[in-house]
Amino acid sequence: MSEKEMPDDGVNPAVPPAPTSPDAAAASGVDITNGSSAPAARPPPSRERLQQARRRVLRTILLTGGVMGAALSGYLPLVYAQKKRLRPPGALDEKDFLSSCIKCGQCVQVCPVQAIKLADLVDGFGVGTPYIDAREQACDFSCDAVQCILACPTGSLVYKKPAFLGVRKGAKLAAAPILKAKEKDAEPTLNLSERIGVARLTRPEACLAIQGKGFKGQVRGAAFKGRLRYMDVNRWKPIRVAEHPYDIAECDLCVRECPVKGAISIETVFAPDGSKRKSPVVHEPCVGCGVCEMICPVEPTCIVVEAREVWNT
Amino acid sequence: MSVYLKNRFRDQIAVMFGREPRKPVAISEPAQKIHVLKRATNKERLQAAIVAHQDRKSVHTWRNRRWTVLLVVNLFFTLSFWLDIQILEGALTASRFIGFHLIDLNSALQVMLAHKHIIVNLVIGTGTVLVLWLILGGRSFCSWVCPYHLLAEWAENIHLWLVKKKLVTDQAIDRRLRTLSWIVFALLALATGYTVFEAISPTGILSRALIYGPGLALLWVLALLVFEVFFSRRAWCRYACPIGLTYGVVGIFSPVRIKYTLDNCFHEGDCRKVCLVPHVLDTVIKGRAVDTEVPIGPDCTRCGLCVDTCPTGSLKFEVKGLSKLL
Numbered sequence: 001m002s003e004k005e006m007p008d009d010g011v012n013p014a015v016p017p018a019p020t021s022p023d024a025a026a027a028s029g030v031d032i033t034n035g036s037s038a039p040a041a042r043p044p045p046s047r048e049r050l051q052q053a054r055r056r057v058l059r060t061i062l063l064t065g066g067v068m069g070a071a072l073s074g075y076l077p078l079v080y081a082q083k084k085r086l087r088p089p090g091a092l093d094e095k096d097f098l099s100s101c102i103k104c105g106q107c108v109q110v111c112p113v114q115a116i117k118l119a120d121l122v123d124g125f126g127v128g129t130p131y132i133d134a135r136e137q138a139c140d141f142s143c144d145a146v147q148c149i150l151a152c153p154t155g156s157l158v159y160k161k162p163a164f165l166g167v168r169k170g171a172k173l174a175a176a177p178i179l180k181a182k183e184k185d186a187e188p189t190l191n192l193s194e195r196i197g198v199a200r201l202t203r204p205e206a207c208l209a210i211q212g213k214g215f216k217g218q219v220r221g222a223a224f225k226g227r228l229r230y231m232d233v234n235r236w237k238p239i240r241v242a243e244h245p246y247d248i249a250e251c252d253l254c255v256r257e258c259p260v261k262g263a264i265s266i267e268t269v270f271a272p273d274g275s276k277r278k279s280p281v282v283h284e285p286c287v288g289c290g291v292c293e294m295i296c297p298v299e300p301t302c303i304v305v306e307a308r309e310v311w312n313t
Numbered sequence: 314m315s316v317y318l319k320n321r322f323r324d325q326i327a328v329m330f331g332r333e334p335r336k337p338v339a340i341s342e343p344a345q346k347i348h349v350l351k352r353a354t355n356k357e358r359l360q361a362a363i364v365a366h367q368d369r370k371s372v373h374t375w376r377n378r379r380w381t382v383l384l385v386v387n388l389f390f391t392l393s394f395w396l397d398i399q400i401l402e403g404a405l406t407a408s409r410f411i412g413f414h415l416i417d418l419n420s421a422l423q424v425m426l427a428h429k430h431i432i433v434n435l436v437i438g439t440g441t442v443l444v445l446w447l448i449l450g451g452r453s454f455c456s457w458v459c460p461y462h463l464l465a466e467w468a469e470n471i472h473l474w475l476v477k478k479k480l481v482t483d484q485a486i487d488r489r490l491r492t493l494s495w496i497v498f499a500l501l502a503l504a505t506g507y508t509v510f511e512a513i514s515p516t517g518i519l520s521r522a523l524i525y526g527p528g529l530a531l532l533w534v535l536a537l538l539v540f541e542v543f544f545s546r547r548a549w550c551r552y553a554c555p556i557g558l559t560y561g562v563v564g565i566f567s568p569v570r571i572k573y574t575l576d577n578c579f580h581e582g583d584c585r586k587v588c589l590v591p592h593v594l595d596t597v598i599k600g601r602a603v604d605t606e607v608p609i610g611p612d613c614t615r616c617g618l619c620v621d622t623c624p625t626g627s628l629k630f631e632v633k634g635l636s637k638l639l
Contacts, residue, residue: 059545060487060552066540067494067513067553070533071501074512099427099506102420103517104407105525109394118521121529125507128406128521128530153407153414154424155432162430 077124085123085131086290086307088116089139089196090149090157094308096165101156103128107148113227113238115139116148134290134305141179141259141289142229142238146192159191170310171195177287178261181231190260190287197288198309199254199264201280203302208251209266210279215251218242219297226294228257241295254280254292254303261285264292284311317341317603325593325610329561331489334595337603344604347575351599363581366624375617375630379457387460390524405458405520406511407438414438418446418563419556423511426502443563451564455550455557456589456616460523461515461534465547468538472546483546488592495555515549516556547589557614564611568633571609571619575602578627584619594619597627608633 045053084094088107091097107130108116115137116130123129130148132139149157161167176189204210220226222242229238246253250266258264263286269279280292280303290305314322317339328334340348390408393401402409406420416438425431446454455462475481498510511517515537518530537549550557564570573596580599585591593610596602608631619628 056485056487059484060490063486063540063545063548063552064490064493068497070536071498071509071513074507074509095506096428099502099508100424100430102407102416102424102508103511103521104403105521106403106407106409108525109399109402118525118528121532125509125512127512128517151402151409153403153409153416153434153438154428155430155435162432164430 074124074127077122077126084307085119085126085129086134086197086288086305088130088132088148088157089141089146089192089287089289090152090159090194091196092156092158092161092165093168097156098125098129100154101129102154104153105130106151106153107157110143110147110151111139112142112147113137113140113229132290134293135301136294137226138290138294138305140228140238140257140291141181141190144179144182144190146190149191160193167194168310170312173287174284177263177285180259180261181229181235183261192287195287195311197290197305197307198311199282199286199288199290199292199303199305200309201282201303203298203300204279206298207279207302208298210277212278213251214247214249215253215297216245216247218245219253219295228291228295229259250278251297252280253295253297257291257295259289259291260287263287284313286311315341315604317344318607321596321603321607322610325612326565328592328595328610329558329565329612330492331487333488334592337601339603341604344575344602347605348600348602351580359579363579366579366581369624372621375621379616380463382457383460383463386458387520387523390520394524404517404524405460406514406517413441415442415445417516417556418442419559420508420511420514420517422499422559423502423508426499427506427508446560446563447567448569449567450569450615451562451567451611452557452560452613453564453567453569453615454560456614459516459556460519461537462550462614464519464534464538465541465550468541469547472542475542476546481543484544486545486548486552488552490552491554491558494553495558498555510555514556516554550589557612561612564613567611568635569615570631570633571613571615571617572629572631573597573602573607573609574627574629575605575607576627577625578602579625581624583622583624584628587618587622589614589616589618 087094087097092100103118105118105128108114108118115132117133119126119129119131121127146159149159152158155162171194173193173195177192178188179190182188201207208215218224219241224240224242226241227238228241228244229235230244233239233244252266255264255266262283264280264282266278267281269277269281271277288305288307288309292303293301293305296303317337320339321337324335389401390404393399400411405417407414407416409415414434414437416435418439421435421439424435472481472483476483501509513533515534518534522528522531541548545552578597580597582597584597585594588594590612593613596607596609615630617630620630
C-alpha cells in the first residue's frame with residue numbers, strides 16, 4: 001500500500017541516491033526484489049512522464065501568470081483614477097501613503113463619527129486603504145486628538161512627517177489649527193501640520209448665501225445618516241445632523257459648522273454687475289476636513305473639498 | 314540531535330523552498346533495524362491490521378479545536394469592533410491587542426520594502442508577532458488563524474469529492490513557484506513602492522471583509538477557490554502564498570511540531586492523503602525514516618489532520634524540550 005503512496009511527481013526517478021546499506025536500498029520501495037546496492041543505470045524518462053512534466057510547467061506558468069496579472073492589475077485604477085481620494089488627516093502624500101498603509105483599518109475603528117471607510121477592489125493597490133467621503137460623513141474632529149493618526153501602526157498617518165519625506169508647497173499649515181470646540185481649553189490647537197485638502201466653492205451660482213437666501217429644516221433631509229458634534233448639544237457625543245434642524249435667515253451653514261477657527265467666513269464680495277453679495281470665502285487655515293461639504297444643504301453641494309489640494313496664495 | 318536528523322533538518326528547509334524530498338542517504342542503526350523487522354512481518358497479518366484500521370471511526374479532535382480557534386480569533390476582531398470593546402483592534406495585517414501592537418510579518422515586510430522607512434510601532438508589532446509565532450509553531454499561523462485556510466479546506470473537500478466522482482483531477486504545480494512568488498512580490502514592493510501583494514492577499518481581504526463588511530475584493534478570493542475546486546488542490550496555499558513561506562521560515566526554529574514515531578507506523582499513507590503539504594511527510598514512506606523518531610519539517614502547518622487520521626498514534630504534537638522537562 002505504501003508503495004502506491006510514493007509521490008509520482010515528487011521524487012525524481014532518475015536519481016536514486018546511493019543507499020548506505022542493502023536494507024535501505026531494498027526498503028526504499030523502488031524495487032523490492034533487487035537487493036543489490038549497485039547504482040542502477042539511468043532509465044530514459046518515459047514519454048508519458050515527459051509529457052506530465054511539460055504539462056506541469058505549463059500549469060505553473062498559468063498560475064504564475066494569473067497571480068501576477070491579478071496583482072499588477074492593481075496599477076490600472078491608479079493610472080485611470082478619475083477622482084482623488086480624500087485621505088484621513090495626517091495622511092502622507094498619496095504615493096507614500098499607498099506604500100506605507102498596511103490596510104488594517106485601525107483608523108476606521110477609532111473614528112467617533114465613522115468618517116473613515118476602506119477602499120474596495122476598484123482602487124487597485126489602494127484596496128483596503130482608508131478614505132473619507134466628506135459629503136456622506138466628514139471628519140469633524142470630534143475626537144479632539146486626531147485619533148486615527150494615533151491608531152496608525154505604520155506611520156501612514158502622522159502628526160509630523162519624518163524628515164526624509166518632503167512637504168509639498170502649500171500643504172503645510174501656517175499655524176496649528178485652532179479647534180473651535182476647544183477654543184476655551186488650555187490647549188485649543190489640533191495636532192496637525194499639513195492639510196489633507198482645501199475647500200472650494202464650486203457652484204457659487206447655487207449657493208444660498210450668495211443668493212441671499214436662508215435655510216429652514218433638516219439639512220440633507222431626514223434620511224441623512226451623517227453625524228456632527230454640536231457643542232451646544234453634547235461635546236462628547238456627535239449626533240445625527242438630521243436631529244438638529246436649522247432656521248437661519250441667511251445661510252451660513254458652512255461657516256457656522258466649520259470646526260476650524262478662521263478657515264472660512266462670509267465676506268461681502270462684488271458680483272460682476274457691481275452689486276454687493278455675501279459669499280463664503282475659504283482662508284488659509286482650512287485643513288480640508290470636509291464638514292462644509294457635508295453640511296451644504298444644496299443638492300448637489302456648492303462647496304467641496306479638493307482632496308490633496310494645497311493652499312495657493 | 315543525531316547526524317541523521319541534522320541532515321534531515323537541513324534537507325527539510327530546502328524542501329520548504331520547493332525542492333522535492335529525496336530518499337535519505339544515511340539511516341541510523343536503530344531505525345534500520347526497525348525497517349528490517351518491518352519487512353520481515355507477516356504480510357497477511359499486516360494486511361488484516363490495515364483493513365481493521367479502515368473501519369476506524371474518523372477522528373476530528375484537532376481539526377475541531379483548530380477550527381474553533383480560527384473562528385474565535387477572527388470573530389474576536391469583528392466583535393471587538395462591532396461592540397466597540399477595543400480589546401483587539403485592527404485586522405490580521407496589523408492590530409492591537411489590549412494596546413500591544415501585533416503586525417503580520419509578511420505585511421510588515423511588504424510595507425518596509427515599499428516605504429523604505431520603518432517606524433518604532435512597526436518594529437514593536439513585528440517583533441511581538443515574530444516571537445509569538447516562534448513559540449506557537451511558525452506556519453501554525455496558516456492553519457490556526459488564516460481565514461482563507463478555512464475556506465480553502467472546505468473548497469478542498471468539494472475538490473476531493475469531485476475527484477472521487479472522477480469529474481476533476483488534481484493538477485500539481487511546481488512548488489518552487491511559492492519561493493519565486495515570495496521573491497517577486499518582495500522585489501515588486503521594493504521597485505514599485507506599492508505593497509503589491511497586499512492588494513491581492515486573500516488573508517487580508519477576508520480579514521477586512523469579516524470586520525468591515527464584504528466588498529468586491531472577495532471576487533478575487535472566490536476566483537482562487539474556484540481554481541482550487543476545479544483545477545488544483547489547495548493551489549494558493551501550496552504553490553503561491555508568500556505568507557506561508559514567511560511563517561515557514563519562522564517555523565524552522567519553532568519548538569512546536571509534529572513528531573513521527575517509526576515503530577508504530579503501518580505505512581498506510583493516510584496522513585499524506587489529508588496533508589496540505591505532503592512533502593513534509595515523506596518520512597512516513599516505508600524505509601524513509603532516518604531515525605526512530607523524526608520531527609516533521611518547517612513547512613508543516615501544524616494543523617493536526619495527520620494526527621487525527623493516524624490509526625496508530627505514530628504522529629503526535631510535540632513541544633521540543635518540554636517532554637524532557639516533564
